[in-house]
Amino acid sequence: MKVEDLNTGEKTTWCPGCTDFGILTSVKQAITNLVNDEKVKRENVVGVSGVGCFDKIYDYLNINFFHALHGRSLPTMFGIKLGNPELKVIGFGGDGSTYAEGMAHVVHSCRYNEDTTFLVFDNQMFSLTTGQATPVSEKGLVTPSTPLGVHEKPINPLALTLTCGASFVSRGFALDIPNLTKLIEAAVMHKGFSFVEVLQPCISYHNTTQFIREHIYKLENHNTGNYEEAMKKALEWDYCQNENSKIPAGIFYETNKPIYEDQWPHIKKWHTVKRNPDFRKILSEFKK
Amino acid sequence: MEKHILIGGEAGKGIAKTTLLISEVFTNAGYYVFNYREYQSLIKGGFNFNVLKISDKPVYSHDNSYDVIFALNQDIINRQEKDLKEEGFIIGDKNLKGKNMIGIDVQALLEKIGASAKLGNDILIGALAKIIGLPVEPVVKVVKGAFKKKIELLEESIIEGYNCVEKKMELDKPDGEPKYFITGNEAISMGAIVSGIDMYIAYPITPATPVLHILASKQEEHDFMVVQPENEIAVACSALGASYAGATTMIGTSGAGFSLMAEALSLQGISEVPLVVYLSQRTGPASGVPTYNSQGDLKFAVNVGHGEFIRVVVAPGDAKECFYRTIEAFHLASKYRVLVMILGDKHVGESNYSFDDFEEPKIKPTRCITEPCEDYKSYLITENGVSPRSVPGQGAVARATSYEHNEYGYTTEKSEEVIKMNDKRLKKLDDLKEEIMSLVPVNLHGQGKKLIVGWGSTKGAIVDALKDLPDFRFLQVSYISPFPAEEVKREIENSDEVILIENNATGLLGDIIAEQTGKIINKKVLKYDGRPFTSEEIVEKVKEAIK
Numbered sequence: 147m148k149v150e151d152l153n154t155g156e157k158t159t160w161c162p163g164c165t166d167f168g169i170l171t172s173v174k175q176a177i178t179n180l181v182n183d184e185k186v187k188r189e190n191v192v193g194v195s196g197v198g199c200f201d202k203i204y205d206y207l208n209i210n211f212f213h214a215l216h217g218r219s220l221p222t223m224f225g226i227k228l229g230n231p232e233l234k235v236i237g238f239g240g241d242g243s244t245y246a247e248g249m250a251h252v253v254h255s256c257r258y259n260e261d262t263t264f265l266v267f268d269n270q271m272f273s274l275t276t277g278q279a280t281p282v283s284e285k286g287l288v289t290p291s292t293p294l295g296v297h298e299k300p301i302n303p304l305a306l307t308l309t310c311g312a313s314f315v316s317r318g319f320a321l322d323i324p325n326l327t328k329l330i331e332a333a334v335m336h337k338g339f340s341f342v343e344v345l346q347p348c349i350s351y352h353n354t355t356q357f358i359r360e361h362i363y364k365l366e367n368h369n370t371g372n373y374e375e376a377m378k379k380a381l382e383w384d385y386c387q388n389e390n391s392k393i394p395a396g397i398f399y400e401t402n403k404p405i406y407e408d409q410w411p412h413i414k415k416w417h418t419v420k421r422n423p424d425f426r427k428i429l430s431e432f433k434k
Numbered sequence: 435m436e437k438h439i440l441i442g443g444e445a446g447k448g449i450a451k452t453t454l455l456i457s458e459v460f461t462n463a464g465y466y467v468f469n470y471r472e473y474q475s476l477i478k479g480g481f482n483f484n485v486l487k488i489s490d491k492p493v494y495s496h497d498n499s500y501d502v503i504f505a506l507n508q509d510i511i512n513r514q515e516k517d518l519k520e521e522g523f524i525i526g527d528k529n530l531k532g533k534n535m536i537g538i539d540v541q542a543l544l545e546k547i548g549a550s551a552k553l554g555n556d557i558l559i560g561a562l563a564k565i566i567g568l569p570v571e572p573v574v575k576v577v578k579g580a581f582k583k584k585i586e587l588l589e590e591s592i593i594e595g596y597n598c599v600e601k602k603m604e605l606d607k608p609d610g611e612p613k614y615f616i617t618g619n620e621a622i623s624m625g626a627i628v629s630g631i632d633m634y635i636a637y638p639i640t641p642a643t644p645v646l647h648i649l650a651s652k653q654e655e656h657d658f659m660v661v662q663p664e665n666e667i668a669v670a671c672s673a674l675g676a677s678y679a680g681a682t683t684m685i686g687t688s689g690a691g692f693s694l695m696a697e698a699l700s701l702q703g704i705s706e707v708p709l710v711v712y713l714s715q716r717t718g719p720a721s722g723v724p725t726y727n728s729q730g731d732l733k734f735a736v737n738v739g740h741g742e743f744i745r746v747v748v749a750p751g752d753a754k755e756c757f758y759r760t761i762e763a764f765h766l767a768s769k770y771r772v773l774v775m776i777l778g779d780k781h782v783g784e785s786n787y788s789f790d791d792f793e794e795p796k797i798k799p800t801r802c803i804t805e806p807c808e809d810y811k812s813y814l815i816t817e818n819g820v821s822p823r824s825v826p827g828q829g830a831v832a833r834a835t836s837y838e839h840n841e842y843g844y845t846t847e848k849s850e851e852v853i854k855m856n857d858k859r860l861k862k863l864d865d866l867k868e869e870i871m872s873l874v875p876v877n878l879h880g881q882g883k884k885l886i887v888g889w890g891s892t893k894g895a896i897v898d899a900l901k902d903l904p905d906f907r908f909l910q911v912s913y914i915s916p917f918p919a920e921e922v923k924r925e926i927e928n929s930d931e932v933i934l935i936e937n938n939a940t941g942l943l944g945d946i947i948a949e950q951t952g953k954i955i956n957k958k959v960l961k962y963d964g965r966p967f968t969s970e971e972i973v974e975k976v977k978e979a980i981k
Binding site for chain 1: 661
């Protein structure tokens with residue numbers, strides 16, 4: 147299979163130069179590699195998105211895809227795994243939809259640890275709605291909806307997902323395609339809920355490209371099996387733009403724990419089940 | 435012959451269990467029994483009660499005048515003895531005080547046979563059986579059969595209670611054929627199993643929770659899954675995910691949860707991923723009176739979610755209808771890829787109904803999933819608007835989307851494509867309406883020239899009231915959306931007088947009838963105190979309304 151096989155021919159409507167293109171390229175490359183290495187079957191790959199700029203990836207990937215509601219990628223992904231555990235589900239979210247509208251689901255998906263992969267396109271901004279603050283925007287940020295500046299400190303999604311029990315926590319950068327591709331492949335191959343934060347500067351409303359390029363570094367000699375170490379690294383950057391910020395990227399944490407699906411003795415690919423219910427037997431307990 | 439027994443006391447004292455055991459004795463013997471439950475939003479204490487109506491003829495409702503009050507505390511007597519018939523009795527422990535009280539020294543009887551205090555209710559059950567005119571043997575058999583393990587002195591306790599009182603009433607002999615005894619919630623659960631359910635997803639909420647419990651307890655035996663996610667938004671979204679992946683899926687909730695699901699139900703409309711929803715109404719708005727009844731969400735169900743799309747709403751009137759309407763709901767959702775709501779309420783869901791038999795369902799479960807053809811299009815425009823449904827993993831790309839789209843499912847904003855897809859989805863209504871016509875969307879009960887119009891759980895009380903309202907017939911509207919306008923209009927036009935009966939404050943079906951047929955029903959009998967109608971009330975209020 148070639149990368150081009152994943153093209154759809156649909157016209158892209160991201161801004162010219164949008165860093166989302168970097169993620170799209172990485173996702174396509176990662177899926178192609180996984181299929182060619184016979185690690186996943188192409189027909190079993192399912193994309194899921196919510197609503198935001200990131201969601202346009204739905205139109206640009208020629209795979210099974212459920213384009214769901216704003217902030218609701220995670221429960222939709224969860225449901226797909228319930229419906230057919232053989233499917234390889236790769237979900238997409240934005241920092242606005244995921245941490246504002248859909249925050250409850252983040253906590254629970256980490257806890258369920260169903261075998262899915264979730265990529266959050268994090269530009270610290272609601273961009274499609276023309277640039278309002280999200281829960282990851284830095285304190286003091288002035289936007290049309292926050293003319294007095296954001297009052298709160300940003301949440302830290304990596305620390306959050308670690309705390310909630312995610313079994314794979316990582317960070318990539320939209321403009322580092324080779325490393326992001328590897329990261330996505332590792333995330334998909336990890337058995338359990340894989341969280342991938344992708345730093346993705348918004349060139350129209352929150353252009354941190356320069357800042358991230360200057361402060362990002364690759365995690366090396368890091369023990370991904372050590373939770374305390376992972377948390378320490380997760381807390382290294384506070385999502386604000388400080389002169390001495392250090393932004394680690396790579397896999398922070400990876401561990402094996404029981405996945406959601408494995409705890410259901412009778413979960414299966416339901417649509418292949420043949421049924422022939424006997425109504426009289428089913429009702430018999432109501433006639434003693 | 436009719437006998438009314440009220441069984442009441444504090445929550446947690448075995449009222450529900452006692453009621454079911456007594457009901458079983460009667461239904462086994464061939465009597466018809468209706469059981470109404472009333473309880474508060476608490477776990478222990480309060481004043482819960484059940485009202486049993488027992489007859490040798492079919493009954494579908496309860497009344498508020500009792501032959502026997504079976505009291506487990508003083509509070510229930512203080513509240514309910516005003517409704518005890520002149521010739522009725524109250525049965526309870528000797529410490530309780532009330533009109534025509536038959537006080538039993540439970541403590542002394544237990545001590546006499548050396549039984550523990552746990553068997554106190556069984557002493558009283560024995561006494562009740564004797565007073566109302568039952569033989570003791572079937573009572574012993576049913577009570578013993580209710581426990582997996584043998585309970586020492588159980589039989590002796592019942593007999594002791596039976597022997598300590600005198601027979602006070604006579605029962606007519608029934609036909610002798612045992613009856614089905616089933617609640618609406620049980621019937622919906624069984625209907626789902628017969629429909630081949632793969633996945634039931636729900637968040638706990640009264641009065642829909644029993645379906646969650648019943649199905650959860652059956653999942654291994656019948657090979658399906660029951661999942662309780664973090665909230666109702668996740669319920670509806672994960673249900674769409676599961677259905678998209680190929681699972682036959684149902685969700686269940688009440689008004690508060692249904693409000694949270696509304697956006698996802700709109701997603702059903704455009705994504706055309708099949709979904710069955712059980713909506714069990716309770717008294718609102720907001721938290722309202724959460725363990726009581728209402729028909730207040732009719733227009734909410736018919737209009738749920740933003741945008742224009744097909745919402746099928748079917749409202750069963752008793753437990754038997756719950757069973758068959760659920761099977762229809764699964765069938766229609768799967769065949770037409772639409773949202774189908776089973777609109778019940780606390781009354782039809784939690785009351786026990788009795789029936790002679792259940793006929794074999796005409797509809798057999800089908801998944802309506804096809805092997806994809808070459809150049810498969812998830813939203814292929816077809817003559818009847820229904821696109822063949824493939825699922826992920828079958829080879830062709832399967833798409834589902836919340837955005838307007840072309841036939842492949844790709845996002846579109848083009849004027850002509852937006853129109854085409856809207857038309858395609860709404861086109862499904864033609865075949866859907868035709869099929870619903872074959873499913874008996876309205877039912878007529880009785881022969882009178884005057885007309886009562888109603889829907890859902892009021893059916894029981896209205897049907898039972900008809901014998902005292904010989905001038906009336908009852909038009910029961912079961913499919914509310916799409917609305918059987920012609921049938922309803924015709925009945926209204928052919929009637930000397932029309933009265934609307936609803937368990938809500940404003941007459942919501944009346945609004946829908948006006949919108950759909952242009953007919954305005956001015957005479958309304960409405961009840962909105964959280965309690966269902968009794969047949970006595972219907973007779974009285976209808977007579978008042980036509981004065």
